């Protein structure tokens with residue numbers, strides 16, 4: 001089950017956290033994994049962990065905000081059966097603490113980056129008879145989270161973008177879904193805690209952990225297992241949907 005032999009997989013932000021866990025798990029299921037990241041060393045590190053265990057992986061330095069860069073790379077890769085739109089960045093702040101530059105930065109990576117990937121990959125998938133797309137949304141796509149104005153806006157867009165693609169390309173045998181994680185313990189979470197709450201790291205980590213009724217943050221590997229199912233042929237009836245993975249955050253926080 002969930003075998004990915006002969007599948008060419010492109011993962012953005014595969015050098016860290018959730019993307020890295022997805023790259024490693026998919027490679028263990030025999031996929032050929034293409035790891036795209038702004039941080040080439042991190043992408044190479046993920047690829048090395050895969051190839052050391054006999055898997056197949058390539059690392060590339062790519063800024064997903066740069067359409068030409070994305071188009072050229074995807075043209076060179078040539079075949080994409082599975083796309084994981086995962087690269088994303090955070091900004092903590094309500095509307096009044098979101099400067100234009102903050103909004104543009106979040107929008108460019110989280111929204112335009114995903115659009116650039118889809119723009120490059122969809123024609124290849126169409127020509128190749130189909131494919132599966134998974135984009136990383138968030139609980140912030142559908143729930144009001146304090147002080148996440150720009151980030152929530154961007155993740156709402158990811159959710160809508162994924163639905164739009166699911167509808168438009170259903171006849172091309174392309175499936176498109178999103179995963180909406182609550183807090184997952186990755187460098188992303190450690191980074192925004194360190195940046196925004198200096199001196200209060202332990203307290204804020206505890207608070208964020210407890211915000212999941214299950215009492216902890218999730219792990220990147222837990223998200224990767226859901227991603228594997230959704231991108232596998234076993235999930236062939238699933239498209240145009242969002243899958244929370246949230247320790248009860250959305251429905252049990254009462």
Ligand SMILES: NC(=O)c1ccc[n+]([C@@H]2O[C@H](COP(=O)([O-])OP(=O)(O)OC[C@H]3O[C@@H](n4cnc5c(N)ncnc54)[C@H](O)[C@@H]3O)[C@@H](O)[C@H]2O)c1
Pocket residue numbers: 012013014015016017018019036037038039042062063064065086087088089109113136137138139180181182183184185186187188189
């Ligand atoms: N960790 C969480 O709690 C959480 C919760 C919900 C959603 N998400 C989403 O999951 C995704 C992955 O999050 P993570 O926690 O693994 O983050 P992370 O910071 O650990 O990893 C993100 C990776 O994306 C790369 N990246 C950033 N900007 C890029 C760009 N312009 N071009 C190419 N690569 C770029 C980074 O170099 C990094 O390797 C993000 O979209 C995030 O919004 C995370």
